[in-house]
Amino acid sequence: MTAPATASSSTPLERDARLVNARHGSIAPGDIAIGVIIGRMGEFFDFFVYAIASVLVFPALVFPYVDALTGTLYSFALFSVAFVGRPIGTLLFMAIDQRHGRGVKLTIAMFLLGGSTMAIALLPGYAQVGMASAWILGFFRLCQGIALGGAWDGLPSLLSLNAPEDRRGWYVMIPQLGAPLGLLLASGLFAYFLGLLNSDDFLSWGWRYPFFVALAINVVALFARLRLVATPEFERLFESRELQPSPPFRTLVSEWRTIVLGAFAPLASFALFHLVTVFPLSWVGLYTEGDPVYFLVLEAAGAVVFIMALLASGFVADRVGRRAVLGVSAALIGAYSGFAPQLLDAGPFGEAMYMIGGFVLLGLAFGQSSGVVNNNFSPMNRYTGAAIVANSAWFIGAGFAPLVALLLASRLGLWSVGLYLLSGVICTLATLAINKDWAKRVSPSTGVNAAQGR
Template identity: 50%
Template sequence: MTTTEANAQHSDVTFDDVIITVVMARVTDFFGFFVYAIASALVFPAVFFPHLDPMMGTLWSFALFSLAFLARPIASLLGRRLQLVIGRAGKVTVALMILGVSTVAIGLLPGYEAWGIGAPIALAALRFMQGLGLGGAWDGITLQLKAAAPKGQSGLYSMVPQIGGPVGFCVAAALFYVLTGFLSEEEFLTYGWRFAFFAVMAVNVVSLFARLRLLSTNFAGDDEVVLRSAPLGELMSQEWRTIVLSALLPLASYALFHMVTVFPLSYSLLFTESNLSSILLLQLAGGTLAIVTVILSGVLADKFGRPVVLWISSALILLLCLSIGTLERAPAIYIILGFVVLGLAYGQSSAIVPDRFKPQYRYSGAAMATNLSWILGAAFAPLCGLVLAWTFGLWAAALYLLSGVIVTAVALVLLQRQ
């Protein structure tokens, strides 16, 4: 089928459908992402590492959490080959099936008391499979959306997929708030937490059909070049500088992502007397504000430019580092401020560099850079933050955020000198 025939066949897809589907796809991705992330702090230490003390159990849980990020570059390489055989829609379907099956399997997995050491080993294997599914599900829709943006509105259009982050977190946090509020601790740890993973599968099925409808629609015009998978050797030799720069630029926002979501939950449970429900409520309020500031980032980017937005958000992260001590007695200050800054930082962090790729390398280069960014900035954030706080105190956990700000600032300087 030619591109013209495909367009005629799917002419019923409006641009509103495109926006809704992009948001739905990203909300689905992040909902599943944060269901696992929150469970890593609240559930897995007790279910899969009960033979260890709470601190060591949480550290092992966070170590397994990072496996999905390490799997994503592997999935991208495998996905490149698979896409040549069954096409982009087929690749995304297979990837989401792997993601869905592994997610449900985690919800069905017996704990340490039933399987012994086999339980955390199985959890690690399934977490790695989740990473393969997430990495393989890269669909390039956000590149099309950015290409379709009217002149002067690129910032607004680029922030649309980013809304999925805070919305997905809010849905996941709300689900755990209900489960922990209506079930006893024993009921929650025995079976309640499993419903969250089953919910992820249900949402994934709906998202898959929406994605498939959209993937067959050329809504951005001639996307044959933009969505081409470039040969790996050629990509690396021609665009390695842009890939590195693209991977380093979002580190401040990606590090912040977990330092205001997962880290406060684990720290509060291990080191403070704070009520879990109150922390989740604060995070829900913060996540709602983050949705607003993601949208604000698009408005500011169109008016002042994306580099200005990233400089402002990086400066605000520095202020947030000074407030991290409030997690001890007044967690609302750090959590609310953190989510507000997260929206500004995350809203434009991944959209500033893709245009610097040559069109024929944009699809593959953006996928590779995104996967590297998540590994460098987010994969080990909960683990590093908790180790630093446990060893030296809360002030040391802020060093992880500070390192992300420094890397982002250096990348911004290099970008502006090009």
Template identity: 55%
Template sequence: MPSISHQGDHITAISARHSAPAAKNTHADHTTIAPGEIAIGVVIGRASEYFDFFVYAIASVLVFPAVFFPFEQRLEGTLYSFVIFSFAFLARPIGTVVFMAIQRHLGREAKLTSALVLLGISTAGIAFLPTYSHLGYASIILLSILRVGQGLALGGSWDGLPSLLALNAPQDKRGWYAMLGQLGAPVGFMIAGSLFAYLLANLSPEDFLDWGWRYPFYVAFAINVVALFARLRLVSTNEYAHLLDERELEPTRITELLGTQGRNVLIGALAALASYALFHLVTVFPLSWITLYSSRSLTDVLYIQITGAGFMAAGVIASGLIADRFGRRNTLGTLALLIAILSGFVPILMDGGEFGQNVFILTGFSLLGLSYGQAAGAVTANFASRFRYTGAALTSDLSWLVGAGFAPLVALGLSAHFGLAYVSLYLLSGAGCSMAALSLNRALEIRD
């Protein structure tokens, strides 16, 4: 945030610009907020969202099959759990549309406050939700409703800061600034994975399934409330509000967006599909597959994945330097090719005992970091300023839905019924879509 000593000057300058709109284009220094300050808001928001994301994802494997689907075999229970897991990805674009309308009529603060309340209710509701043994099928219905609520709220929590950061980043450092928000993914996984690993190691299986699993949801609720209030305070300041308005980062109607920017939405959603497909195939899928078909300690698997998340964080950081040196399009294209190569080794590695599984997890996380670090720029690169706010949100929602929303369900279902080779084909298809979209988008290398 800007220092207190300069805040008055900044607000005075903003008031002067509002009183003389024509002067906006004559000011050499029309932004009073440095990209680094915007980046703080981006990192806070994304880290909290990803922590909440992974708490639910891990619980979908370790907890929900047993406590909400005890009447099914473990495989079927896990698949049902993954169906509910996907509901948030289906609801997210709907949430974006609904909350964009709220912002148009009531303002940015009302939109974010509404999203905060809905997310808090949904996450806290899961923490207190009675299980199947207490409530029967009603517990499954309530879990589904709360999961939809999380998706709607995450769609509504879009604050425009990543787009603002992209537009204000120096020309030669756009890859670096684009990766900052993506650091939230490995950080969120490391914290969520560590919490579950600690609970598994220190509680009996009965205590863990009875009450221990609820603790990470309490933490997720607290973190999201604090983070969303921090973001709300950030974007509601006069300086940020003016900068967002100046950059035309305001909602546009979905019909207008799709009518004029439909091609960019489609290409943006597919350009980083390799990253989104790999995302759940190194986080959620290995945990579910090993739970079902291996006698390995789940705590040890989580520790390996936490280590992999550390590799991912290093890869995200490196991606910024690489993209600024070689271009985002070249970076994403090369990583899509490497992910396609990795897809061919899925059966050998996942069926190769602890060593093979560890190699797949660590290699996958490393490639994910290098690729996912630039995924945010990929989905927003081609939008004109007035469409970027809504376009970036909706395109990101569609990328998650197409690439990651059903990945755990599809990967586990295919591997269980047809073999791990079909997981290779699934991952390969994501890499192929990315390379095809990047080949159509020559402008991605030179525009942010």
């Protein structure tokens, strides 16, 4: 049984959010979009701050007793721990959602995320506590992953379900804007402190400031999201079970095929996500004479390109369909995988071409990768099923991408990174083909032509 809808409004912060809503009237789709972007930007900012520190800080601070390559591989292994924790967080916080409501769940998850990020900012290095430094870092990285898995709030679904039918591609794209905005802010902060401070000061205290900034962003993001889950629109969808949690294991059993398809559908974009945001910084730092400040500025510029490509994906998807955009962009990523990784060894111009081209393709694919199969879920399982799909896709497609890419490239060469990316492309194209056929068979019972991908 599910908790009654009245349990969903259960924190003083959420009641304060309701008062704000009452004072300002109903929330328009544009207000929902802004709230969703703020919430997602907070999550991705935490993500990118840790990712950049995994390359620039943790190998020297936590693993100084091994060579630089091995230290970076160890650091990427801890980076992957969060993606193991995300499915755990989904199961744990769905139970909290059912018993105590979405306000309690979201508040706990966001404070766990912010607290874990703050704890990492205070991390002692190997010089202070020895091997315990790595265990402490791994524990709080796991806590970050559990918090991210628990922070699923259904707001992207709220946005898409309230969108006009002919603007669905545009509104599905909007939550994805949080990724480039988080990257832009994180890379900019690290570039500033890395360029301002000498190496000793940066490794001693300069790198910690972006983690402190994350706490402030999380507080703003929490209230923005609570304001939206307190809206009449969310409450209406909650009452109708569109955004009401269902038991996770029951959802897995009854919706396993949709979950599998949804987890593999975005693999091309999710693999590329880490191969243009995290892996290049490690390769350039380890194997070239490139300046990390220059590369961070290049990433910030790439984030701007990412934003423009995301906007283009929403515009195009509303004219040709989301499935067409995903399929064509996956095919283009496949072509990109055949030559682009080698550009990282071609000097600053080659690096710029790799990054800019990668961000263009990433924006087109990532903009429409969210919830591509969510229409196939039954209404009572859509909320929980979408959460399981999102976390599973990140785990399969992205969680180990920097570790695998660096390991392959260091052993076999950059061409092997292209093969790794190509495997994600094959998974995406195969899943889109399978899902199209299945959607035609199930549409009479669901009343939805999911093959349209809208």
